[in-house]
Amino acid sequence: MGSRKLVRDLFLSKQLLHQLIQPHHQVAESRLPLISSNWVSSSRRFSVRNESSKKPEGEARSSPKFKQSINELKEKAAELKLAKEELKMRTKQTTENLYKRVDGAWKEAEASLKKGRLLTGATISLLIAGGAYASTVDEATFCGWLFNATKLVNPFFAFLDAEVAHHLAITAASRGWVPREKRPDPSILGLEVWGRKFSNPIGLAAGFDKNAVAVEGLLGLGFGFVEVGSVTPIPQDGNPKPRIFRLREEGAIINRCGFNSEGIVSVAKRLGAQHGKRKLAESTSTSPAPDDEVKHQGKAGPGILGVNLGKNKTSEDAAADYVQGVHTLSQYADYLVINISSPNTPGLRKLQGRKQLKDLIKKVQAARDEMQWGEEGPPPLLVKIAPDLSKQDLEDIAAVALTLRLDGLIISNTTIARPDPVSTYPVAGESGGLSGKPLFTPSTTILNEMYILTRGRIPLIGCGGVSSGEDAYKKIRAGASLVQLYTAFAYGGPALIPQIKAELAECLERDGFKSVHEAIGADCR
Numbered sequence: 001m002g003s004r005k006l007v008r009d010l011f012l013s014k015q016l017l018h019q020l021i022q023p024h025h026q027v028a029e030s031r032l033p034l035i036s037s038n039w040v041s042s043s044r045r046f047s048v049r050n051e052s053s054k055k056p057e058g059e060a061r062s063s064p065k066f067k068q069s070i071n072e073l074k075e076k077a078a079e080l081k082l083a084k085e086e087l088k089m090r091t092k093q094t095t096e097n098l099y100k101r102v103d104g105a106w107k108e109a110e111a112s113l114k115k116g117r118l119l120t121g122a123t124i125s126l127l128i129a130g131g132a133y134a135s136t137v138d139e140a141t142f143c144g145w146l147f148n149a150t151k152l153v154n155p156f157f158a159f160l161d162a163e164v165a166h167h168l169a170i171t172a173a174s175r176g177w178v179p180r181e182k183r184p185d186p187s188i189l190g191l192e193v194w195g196r197k198f199s200n201p202i203g204l205a206a207g208f209d210k211n212a213v214a215v216e217g218l219l220g221l222g223f224g225f226v227e228v229g230s231v232t233p234i235p236q237d238g239n240p241k242p243r244i245f246r247l248r249e250e251g252a253i254i255n256r257c258g259f260n261s262e263g264i265v266s267v268a269k270r271l272g273a274q275h276g277k278r279k280l281a282e283s284t285s286t287s288p289a290p291d292d293e294v295k296h297q298g299k300a301g302p303g304i305l306g307v308n309l310g311k312n313k314t315s316e317d318a319a320a321d322y323v324q325g326v327h328t329l330s331q332y333a334d335y336l337v338i339n340i341s342s343p344n345t346p347g348l349r350k351l352q353g354r355k356q357l358k359d360l361i362k363k364v365q366a367a368r369d370e371m372q373w374g375e376e377g378p379p380p381l382l383v384k385i386a387p388d389l390s391k392q393d394l395e396d397i398a399a400v401a402l403t404l405r406l407d408g409l410i411i412s413n414t415t416i417a418r419p420d421p422v423s424t425y426p427v428a429g430e431s432g433g434l435s436g437k438p439l440f441t442p443s444t445t446i447l448n449e450m451y452i453l454t455r456g457r458i459p460l461i462g463c464g465g466v467s468s469g470e471d472a473y474k475k476i477r478a479g480a481s482l483v484q485l486y487t488a489f490a491y492g493g494p495a496l497i498p499q500i501k502a503e504l505a506e507c508l509e510r511d512g513f514k515s516v517h518e519a520i521g522a523d524c525r
């Protein structure tokens with residue numbers, strides 16, 4: 001506002017000066033009131049002068065009043081000139097500032113636009129480049145990426161309660177939200193046991209998929225075989241929660257689940273539905289397996305399926321429970337397991353005694369054999385034993401197994417022992433069975449003893465503390481034809497499976513073995 005007033009004053013004073021300096025031109029009195037208040041006095045004086053201008057021109061010019069007015073006006077003009085300069089300077093400064101600001105804002109806008117464009121451009125380029133690269137990489141590389149990517153979710157699972165994490169993992173596998181192994185197993189890992197071809201000897205142990213809800217997804221991870229159960233005849237809840245305790249520092253778990261099971265009928269329905277599906281998948285497969293690759297086979301479609309049978313907690317007749325399991329579930333199984341080694345069902349482990357075991361196996365074998373079987377014959381029957389057995393117990397079991405021509409033994413279940421350093425942790429006080437790394441040595445020791453006692457005549461599945469290909473290799477050298485794991489898989493997730501298989505193949509090649517079969521029991525020769 002101040003600058004505007006200054007400009008207006010400047011304009012009027014300029015006009016006034018002009019008129020004074022050229023007195024021939026009469027200034028219209030009527031225009032003077034327009035002049036600002038600063039100029040009222042001057043205009044008055046001017047009007048006085050105007051009156052005097054009626055006098056002859058020379059006389060008026062030489063009058064002292066006129067001279068004084070001229071001087072005053074000159075002073076005013078000088079003032080105005082200064083003000084004009086100041087205004088000019090200020091206007092210049094303001095304009096410059098304005099320019100600077102606009103320029104700054106423009107540059108800022110340009111920069112952020114550039115940044116945004118850069119980001120969008122980079123994302124699109126990455127997507128295009130990623131897509132283009134993914135389309136050029138072979139299926140095997142892509143599959144490897146997917147398996148490795150599953151490691152990213154491990155910390156999230158570790159954060160959850162053990163049983164919640166397990167439930168989530170099973171749900172993911174049942175819905176196919178897990179990677180599918182598309183790479184053929186190395187041919188050195190293929191082997192035949194009980195007339196069934198395994199593309200690799202690494203299996204998932206019982207207890208992970210107790211109710212057979214995720215068989216397809218789990219086999220799809222690349223396990224050579226998956227064992228479901230333990231399944232009890234009548235549904236039961238198992239022990240109260242919490243009942244699974246992690247001991248991450250030692251790569252171990254203590255559990256006292258106590259055979260939580262949906263029961264044989266529910267599992268049979270599920271396996272029946274999958275049976276059709278898996279059969280269909282096998283017969284409609286259009287891609288023939290390469291020559292050096294062992295084809296998946298088995299009653300229930302691609303991949304080998306074991307069914308692990310348990311007994312109800314309150315049941316008085318253990319044998320009757322296992323017989324019921326055989327009647328209802330054996331038609332879906334590539335092999336059957338009698339689990340008599342869980343430490344969480346009272347009295348169960350007593351069934352490992354010589355006489356009880358003999359009676360039990362006889363009854364179950366009879367139940368299986370009296371069923372109608374096709375060309376393939378009945379599924380092989382195995383017994384799963386504990387790692388907490390004396391030398392005498394092992395000798396008894398070996399004798400019964402040989403006498404009754406038992407098809408196999410799984411060695412071992414969890415241990416009730418708390419070896420060092422497990423015993424130093426507070427969680428060691430929880431009752432239940434210990435699994436994972438601390439179980440590796442005791443279970444491998446009795447596996448080896450049993451291999452020697454049975455003179456290598458009975459296929460053994462080595463289970464307990466396997467977390468690497470080297471561990472699996474040690475089990476095989478100790479006498480295992482096949483290997484199972486649970487705890488390491490619970491900690492390591494799907495990425496562990498291809499890793500173990502690759503490491504095992506390396507171990508075999510390193511020591512000059514041409515197949516898994518050649519390495520079985522190598523430590524006893």
Ligand SMILES: Cc1cc2nc3c(=O)[nH]c(=O)nc-3n(C[C@H](O)[C@H](O)[C@H](O)COP(=O)(O)O)c2cc1C
Nearest residue numbers: 205206207229230255413435436464465485486487
């Ligand atoms: C939480 C949990 C539940 C289990 N449930 C069963 C089961 O129902 N039946 C069975 O035979 N073994 C069961 N097991 C034992 C495993 O099958 C396996 O024998 C044992 O964990 C040793 O293997 P690992 O050290 O690789 O875990 C269970 C193990 C765990 C950790």
